[in-house]
Amino acid sequence: MKKLKKPKVAFYDFACCEGCQLQVANFGEALLDILSMIDVVEFREAMSEKWEGEIDVAVVEGSITDPHADERIRKIRSRSKALIAYGSCATIGGVNGMKNAFDLDEIRKYVYKSDYKFFPTEKTRAVHQVVKVDYFVNGCPVYPPEFVTVLKAALQGTPYYVPDYPVCVECKMNENICMYDRGVTCLGPVTRAGCNSWCINNGNICYGCRGMVSNPNEKGTMAVIEKYGIPLELIVRKMDMYNKCREQRA
Amino acid sequence: MMNKRNVQINVEYLTRVEGHGNIVIDVKEGTLQTCRLDVVESPRFFEGILRGRSVFEAQHITSRICGICACGHTLASIQAAEDALGITPTAQTLKLRKLLLHLEFLDSHILHIYLLVAPDLLGVKSFVPLIDTHGKVVRRALRLKKTCNDLCDILVGRHVHPISAVVGGFTKLPSEKDLETMLNMLVGMRPDMEATVELIAALKFPEFERDTEYVGLVSDDGEYPLLTGDLASTDGVRKSKSEYRSITNEFTVPHSSAKHTKLSRESYAVGSLARFNLNYEKLHPKAKELARALGMQPKCINPYLNTAAQLIESIHCLEDAIAIVEGLQQDGIAHDEVMLVGLNEQGRIPVKAGNGVGAVEVPRGVLFHNYEIDGQGVIKNANCIIPTNQNLNNIEHDMEKLVPEILLKDDEQITLALEMLVRAYDPCISCSTHFLDVRFVNR
Numbered sequence A: 001m002k003k004l005k006k007p008k009v010a011f012y013d014f015a016c017c018e019g020c021q022l023q024v025a026n027f028g029e030a031l032l033d034i035l036s037m038i039d040v041v042e043f044r045e046a047m048s049e050k051w052e053g054e055i056d057v058a059v060v061e062g063s064i065t066d067p068h069a070d071e072r073i074r075k076i077r078s079r080s081k082a083l084i085a086y087g088s089c090a091t092i093g094g095v096n097g098m099k100n101a102f103d104l105d106e107i108r109k110y111v112y113k114s115d116y117k118f119f120p121t122e123k124t125r126a127v128h129q130v131v132k133v134d135y136f137v138n139g140c141p142v143y144p145p146e147f148v149t150v151l152k153a154a155l156q157g158t159p160y161y162v163p164d165y166p167v168c169v170e171c172k173m174n175e176n177i178c179m180y181d182r183g184v185t186c187l188g189p190v191t192r193a194g195c196n197s198w199c200i201n202n203g204n205i206c207y208g209c210r211g212m213v214s215n216p217n218e219k220g221t222m223a224v225i226e227k228y229g230i231p232l233e234l235i236v237r238k239m240d241m242y243n244k245c246r247e248q249r250a
Numbered sequence B: 001m002m003n004k005r006n007v008q009i010n011v012e013y014l015t016r017v018e019g020h021g022n023i024v025i026d027v028k029e030g031t032l033q034t035c036r037l038d039v040v041e042s043p044r045f046f047e048g049i050l051r052g053r054s055v056f057e058a059q060h061i062t063s064r065i066c067g068i069c070a071c072g073h074t075l076a077s078i079q080a081a082e083d084a085l086g087i088t089p090t091a092q093t094l095k096l097r098k099l100l101l102h103l104e105f106l107d108s109h110i111l112h113i114y115l116l117v118a119p120d121l122l123g124v125k126s127f128v129p130l131i132d133t134h135g136k137v138v139r140r141a142l143r144l145k146k147t148c149n150d151l152c153d154i155l156v157g158r159h160v161h162p163i164s165a166v167v168g169g170f171t172k173l174p175s176e177k178d179l180e181t182m183l184n185m186l187v188g189m190r191p192d193m194e195a196t197v198e199l200i201a202a203l204k205f206p207e208f209e210r211d212t213e214y215v216g217l218v219s220d221d222g223e224y225p226l227l228t229g230d231l232a233s234t235d236g237v238r239k240s241k242s243e244y245r246s247i248t249n250e251f252t253v254p255h256s257s258a259k260h261t262k263l264s265r266e267s268y269a270v271g272s273l274a275r276f277n278l279n280y281e282k283l284h285p286k287a288k289e290l291a292r293a294l295g296m297q298p299k300c301i302n303p304y305l306n307t308a309a310q311l312i313e314s315i316h317c318l319e320d321a322i323a324i325v326e327g328l329q330q331d332g333i334a335h336d337e338v339m340l341v342g343l344n345e346q347g348r349i350p351v352k353a354g355n356g357v358g359a360v361e362v363p364r365g366v367l368f369h370n371y372e373i374d375g376q377g378v379i380k381n382a383n384c385i386i387p388t389n390q391n392l393n394n395i396e397h398d399m400e401k402l403v404p405e406i407l408l409k410d411d412e413q414i415t416l417a418l419e420m421l422v423r424a425y426d427p428c429i430s431c432s433t434h435f436l437d438v439r440f441v442n443r
Helices: A020-025 A030-037 A066-076 A094-100 A102-118 A144-156 A167-173 A217-227 A232-248 B046-050 B055-065 B072-087 B093-123 B128-133 B135-156 B175-202 B272-282 B285-294 B303-330 B387-405 B411-424 B429-436
Strands: A010-015 A037-041 A055-061 A081-085 A134-139 B007-015 B018-027 B033-040 B214-219 B230-233 B354-363 B365-375 B379-385 B440-442
Touching: A010 A020, A010 A066, A010 A134, A020 A144, A020 B303, A030 A144, A030 B135, A055 A066, A055 A144, A066 A081, A081 A144, A094 A232, A094 B055, A102 B046, A102 B072, A134 A144, A232 B055, B018 B387, B018 B411, B033 B387, B046 B055, B046 B379, B055 B072, B055 B365, B055 B379, B072 B093, B072 B128, B072 B354, B072 B365, B093 B135, B093 B175, B093 B303, B093 B354, B093 B411, B128 B135, B128 B379, B128 B387, B135 B175, B175 B303, B214 B354, B214 B365, B272 B285, B285 B303, B303 B411, B365 B387, B387 B411
Parallel strands: A010 A037, A010 A055, A055 A081, A081 A134
Antiparallel strands: B007 B018, B007 B440, B018 B033, B214 B230, B354 B365, B365 B379
16 A cells, blocks of 8 residues: 655744744653654754755744844745744744844843854844744744644644634633732733633733734723723733734734 | 874854854864864843843743753742842742752753763664664653653643742642642652663763863752752862852853853863762762762763763652652641732832842753842843853863874764764753764865
């Protein structure tokens, strides 16, 4: 019997912590089942093998922050049938976006002193701000069950729709006490769900790592922050932690 | 004549796109001209972006420096913040943090031993061919890795970017059932760790020695110091963590964009072997037994044996983690210590201006975070020094001694010996895998 050719999957990283790729290693022995279905042709964090040919699914972690990365992501796009932006740095710019609040030369000099010229940098961009993205897996880090769903969709060529309702929906289902009622500011009301309210389940607030819902309930949010007397500036600063690249969107 | 030959080695690779690093070796007529390791950390400007942010969110941001050492960065960050604020953590918080650090060590050391070092010692290019030839070994590695990850899920929500570890303590505390589950998982790791010991003990590490200065945390109590302690070296230096800058003495070198460090002599090393050499006596008896079986004793000066020291530490961390959980079961968890801080909106933690240092042993060596904060708890200045940068200078000096010793070997063997040397230090995993892609030129 003729064996079906396994789809070629490649992992690439740009400016990021590589933690989302590490989530793959955390599948444990189930990883071997996934590996039996696909042909991983490149995965820098774990493999030395390299691949220059056509790719069925490219999984891209990290933000685009310099001219070299810009060129490289375009080349990856041109030889990939489908491209998955993987993790917050790729989907929304993530924590790398905070850099955009500073003058770039100033921040380079602050960190690298007189050697700053060795470290070229541009304003941080999410992957879709440079090339076409077919699938988004949000989160810092990604939520592994969602990645499996998206990978399946990408391999089958079916669409995946990122939930466009706030984390609060999942949080209510998980019966957590609202963080505002507990006296702290949470970004759940304006942040895309899909993480199963991971952080709030563990007693912490939502930091907004999955990006904002497309149509945030501004009135509702304003009512909440007014009710609890929270300065608007505080909310804006919190939003900036992950969402600073958003303002660059056309 | 062989020893009069010219050798030029150029190992080029990309680290996280922006930066790149090389091994550059140039031998002319048998004399070493150039010997350099250049690793550039991906410039993401964390120290810069921390300015203006609340010290209560620093651990959330700095965890994102590294997905592999996320728990280590979190703990160093919290320690720096608490030092600046003048907070003393409770005994229970310290125990839970030590447990978290043990899990981080186990997770990282297992990843390094199996994924990076074992393929070299088994003579293959990466772990991928091992799936077919050594299926049991690969399955064991993935099983161990997943168990560490699952343990972190229970303790702090997840391993990559822990959720519940914050300034002041934890936003959730383990239930009695959680403690029991963790204990069973830890005890369940013992057979796989024993099999790991058998695997590594049967492999042969390259023979090479260079005496150097080893730096790490020390303390006056009986505990193998990982979370807290003074800074010390095998050359007899001992200083408080607030003086960390006079330990690292960062300096720049021409033609290299990475900062180097040195202390009492030309270079120093941090990491498992440094800790082993400084604190051997305080290791768990089972770990010491393994060291004896491997023929290792302090002061061990073969850098390739850093991997063996990682294995010894893994045994120590597993046994001490079990002891910590058992202790928590006995004492019971004080659930009223659960912390919800957020941005300290409710002023639960008193805030004052200050300057704080976190010095924490993470898998690759001692890690420093330093924050200066104002009266509102806003970060004015930040500085982080990672272990890999502290090891660069030492690796270069190792290479300088190693290359002339192995000049009679063929090009491929020289390259492999150099790659394995760099890899033994367990520099950030993504960087080191790239040393597998070699451009070798012999003129």
